[in-house]
Amino acid sequence: MATSVGESVVVGLDIGSTKVCAVAGRLVRNNKNQETLEVLGVGRTRMNDGVAKGSVVNVNNAVSAIHQVIDEVASQINMPIDRVNVSFNGSHVVSVKSTGNITRSSAGDEIQKEDIDHLLNDMYRTAIPADKEIIHVLPMDFTVDSEVNIDQPVGRNGVKLGADFQIITAQANAARNVRKCVVRNELTLDTMMLSVLASGLSVLTEEEKYAGVALIDIGGGTTQMAIYYRNVLRHVAVFPWAGNSLTSDIQLGCKIMPEQAEQLKKKFGSAVPADFNLNQVVAVPGLSNKKPKDVLIKNVAIIIEDRLREIAAMVQAEILRSGYEGKLLGGLVLTGGTAMISGIEPIFGRVTGAEEVRVGYPEHLEPNGRADLVGDPAYATAVGLVWAGYKTLDRRISFISDPVRAKYNERPTVERRPTPEPVVEKPEQMLPPEPERPQGEGFFDRLLKTLFPPKGSPTDTYE
Template identity: 40%
Template sequence: MEQNISVGLDIGTTKIVAMIGRKNDYGKVEILGIGKSKSLGVHRGVVNNITQTIQSIQLAIQEAEVAASEKIDGVTVGIAGQHIRSLQHSDYITRSNAETVINEDDIDRLINQVHKLVMLPGEEIIHVLPQEYKIDGQAEITEPIGMYGGRLEANFHVVVGQVTSIRNIARCVQTADIELEGITLEPLASANAVLSQEEREAGVALIDIGGGTTDLAIFKDGIIRHTAVIPFGGNVITEDIKEGCSIIEKQAELLKVKFGSAWPGENKENEIVSIPGLRGRDPKEITLKNLSKIIHARVVEIIEQVYVEIKNYGHEEQKKILIAGIVLTGGGSQLKHLKQLVEYITGMDTRIGYPNEHLAGDSDDAVTSPLFATAVGLVMDGLERQERKRVEALEEDVDQSTQVVNETPDFTEAVSENQLEEEQEIEVNPTTPKKERRSFIENFTSRIKDFLDNAE
């Protein structure tokens, strides 16, 4: 696999998608190939059958490899599921010397302190996302590095998940002979793919309606403020149609996709669709009005649960109001009249989120569907990680070459005393930028890998 190519693996409840992409000359993401397979062994975002999940992953990977004529070695995997929850937490550290400027080590010490929070049995912290900092009581500081102060505190958005569920996903990927390059929370991946920077600044709620779960991510002032996973998605609607109309699941799914609507008022009583009977039985006649009533009832329930989470964040407070409203994405967002129903229930501006802003102009229409928002976001995440590694490698090379020059004795004789003093000052100056620290999620990924390697 080429170095500048990234692969996103979206392990969903209804489908598994492997997407291969790279950055083109204009900085946009060019999709080289997609592989899709029916997701077997995953229920509401959680693996409940390892063997079936591995087979589904391998099918999706093989299809993507054929489409892109590339060999896949490593992937960035999305995690979601009903075991994910989030909480707000404030913490602080007291610095030993307030006369020196705050550096990355201080931030690391503060973040590491958050990891000492006591979680429920089996849970582990996945993401620690700083909201804003406070230095010696001065609030609303977004970047504390380089400032003076004795007490450094911050508000954090902490995302927590069942570590066994995440290890199971990692195990499936590794057993399918693919390297796990990174793990990302799926609502964050979808947000990267469909939201603009202006929306994040203004305040926006991203609702990703998948097969088994509905993921929510709220942004305000460019920072993620709240995440939640609601354990209902498109599958529950299909299940309701199956029960309500006494038909098989395959027919219920087709009915939902072809004739389904979230707004029952638009269908007339005499609009009827005929479903073939099983094994020579008489066909079933279903009115579209009844179909929309079944869909409407369940969709309202899902939206109301999401709206409770939006209100929990504090959307009704003047300072926290989400000016950009709601963005719907995921396969479930393609349901007819869903946008209008969401606007009616929440009173917030709503649009459907397509992952086309970051994609190359000649991308296939299928790729720009909301169905693939998470996969596009995972590809972007993988490309960003590669870019960071390249920058770090360059910085290390520069550091080493600088060291070699400093150690060469011939140069020091020709250098004036003033220049030597300046060099020494640069070396001890605490504000000299260090290479970018690894994010916690990268450390978390390597810990998961180590655990699986040792388990072998």
């Protein structure tokens, strides 16, 4: 019997190119005293023309899809949902390495977490183009004075604190669109996290991240890669080819409609052409008044294999560029919906030369019916976003997003000047009557007349 660790329920919202899904869960402790995630609710709907290459391009369509899945989850957990952790993606996402440092005022005192927060805040103010936005600033190795390659600087003495950082940026409009989608559903955004980093929280082990591992998240619109080494994120890359590219290739190669190509990929998708004979054919319905078209399943497998080889080659080139070739003892972990294609692991192993390749499934889930629903690589990001409510990407830092921007409210506001109070004219009969006064004679007139009476007045006769 699992026991709850606190009462908080966390909701992860994954806005993908082909689907929007939400997962609600809470942290529990199982009978072995291990912390696991109890899945309480799951919602999923297809994304139609709302997201392209990982970026929200039609806010209205995305808002509608989010509303549907949030309502579905809220009805399952029997409570309103007002806060979410949301994924962020896009082929425009770029990771650059940068260095920053601060000079501390008290050299004799040990470095505190507040000093690291100060350094992080400075890095979020790094000058970037106006159309870009900094999504994450994540430290790699710290320096204290002349000492380098420090994993944890807190507790050390020194004047100058610095670090090498991964600065992850994206198009500002794309980030703004994600916030709009959340706010227009009357939700509060707790954390916005790059999808592959969220997936890592649900499918990677601490041992893999320490030994060195490349996580490859192959979604619908993009393939994302994150390299971990010594428990620290070292490299991030995003490629604009993924599951939808396979669908497009099948459509063009077999000369069929996109919907039919997607169905072929899901039902018969395999990257091992040798598994099929030349007489294995699928009849695909034709257009109106057209006869069905026969498609060789072997041809579909050849097309899928070729595209996956190209994606694997891009991954290998990026590993070489990162400088971690030969250091990834944990090998490759493939996740995302496309990772379920049969034969994908051998392809990535052959192309990249990695000895260890596995498909990553969400782990440490408390067994129940809903856990079975999300125990699929396609839900790795959504489950990871729930985990983000209970554990951090980097134990050394207090926040992974700009604290100033986290408080920013995207609700449309219009600056208005204060409206003056309306003046209501009362009827004359309701006004108090004014005292009667001689016309043209005020108080000072009467006072002067008393002190200096005019000649011929009654007062003058007593002089």
